[in-house]
Amino acid sequence: MTSSWIPPSFTLRQLAYLVAAAEAGTIAQAAERMHVSPSTMSDAITELERLLGTRLCVRRKSQGLTLTSAGDRAVADARRLLRDAQELQFALGTTAGELVGPLAIGCYPTLAPTVLPPLLSAFSTAHPQLDITVTEATQDLLVELLDSGRIDVAFVYDVQLPARVHRTKLFELPPHILLAGSHPLAREPFVRLEQLADEDFIMIDSPPSSTHMRSIFDARGITPRVRHRTQNPDVVRTLVGRGLGYGMLIQRLFDYSGATGFPVVMKDIVPAVPPLAVDLAWSTELPLTSRTEAVVAFARAVAWPEIPAVPET
Template sequence: MAIPFTFRQLNYFVSVAQHGSISKAAEALHVSQPSVSIAIHQLESLLGQPLFQRHRGQGVSLTPRGEALLKEARQILTLSHNLLARLQQDDTEVEGQLVICCFRDIAPYYLPRLVSEFERRYPKITVVMQEQDLAGVSLALTQGKAELALSYALGLPQEVDTRVLDELPPYALLPANHRLAAEPMLSLAEIAKETLILQDMPLTREYFMSLFWHRDLQPSHIHTTASFEMQRGLVAHGHGVALSCTRPAGDQSYDGAPITCVPLNDDVPPQRVVLARSRQFPLSIPAQLFLDQVTNQNEKP
């Protein structure tokens, strides 16, 4: 019996799922948008069910049947690409694509450097980087939209394997002229008396609030913001204080206003920065090469 679909159709389908857009997938694949649309339509006709929900002006999202097919298609394509890659005598000649999802707050600190080093070593591998909140990172791994994820070890699904890259203890951010800015360390009880500038993102919000809840504390006032950059700006200009684990090289906001960073004296475990992969999917050769490179770098004295 002839196989009723092609590897090209599956590849186009996976690319649309990863990019959430037919036009973006076509651009990444260097083909025309109608070519991708036709391939998706052919697969949907073959299966007798829609694989994507179309959202006018907002791309596409997977249907339940599409989510199931994505896992199967990823496995088929990964195994076939790995077979071809193993025929290469030199790893630097390996071709392919690697999709890495990253928690947006820590992406700038790690991903550009890691990917640049990887692409210099493996110039024929294309790396696609996606930024998400913590919930989005977990979803990308479980749905197979990304093969690897760089994130905090927070809220990741059980079927995920991780490698620890770094450990970041939480600290307090205060305006430079705040009455507590000169203190060598601060307690969460002291922070709770201030207006807390809190990033309003899934899991991030719960993590920082849990530091107070575990000590029967509640911040007196909470001001939420959607981004780390706005959080730092509000702190710098005296709107409140904040907690964070990531710390840019310069202790100032985007407009140059100074920020004071003070460590906590509470016994709070650090946030682990991890490189994660889902055990539900076979690991591609490009993903294994990336994992090996990052692991070797971390093991250097």
């Protein structure tokens, strides 16, 4: 029986050059990443446009490369084809049950100290032939990276995630207050937000954490007096330790500030505030690879930190 399947006139290499150019924004940068000359890459994309019969991008020296609507579609489809081709290569080149190849993990920065150690130790040890890379980024950027296939999974907070992102809940963390060790409330078992309403607030300003915190204050009818904003939780701890204000964080990390002479203490909030769930997310529009399935199963099995319940009164 003669096959009716007709091979395409374009090549995977041409598709790879188009995707690289779209991600880099310029032919020159993309060519450098792909270790080819700019003219080679430019000619390949031009030939791809000729074979497809449509313009895929607009190239301007001063403004870089901009995809057309057809180019957007081509890049999205090209990523899937390249991903499938790569998976075929891995599948045929490895023994059954063996995990080999790249695994790109995304992580919201404040979650990294909690979720990365078990992944880069126990999981990596169990699958030594995996090439694991980690990208720390804001939540909106992590969703974009999932959509494009540039990362396979992402550890995120379960806030403002689009429906097209599938997720599995790993654990929950209630926010807590940070106070200087010398603060008058430092010896109290719990803290009410109303007790801090007139004090300076050191705010972690990185969505979705900041969005969640604002909702907590709004629910109590409190407008915090923000003295400083930062995306770095260590900056919050440092400034709080020096008595410059109080802070609110979600992640409960070991604190080294006592060694510097500026200790901080963590205090649960009463009445209890809603906890924030930590999820492992992946794209519903891309097929799961065996590597992605393995990291999802591992994350579900990890004994993530359990935070004691906070009194409601």
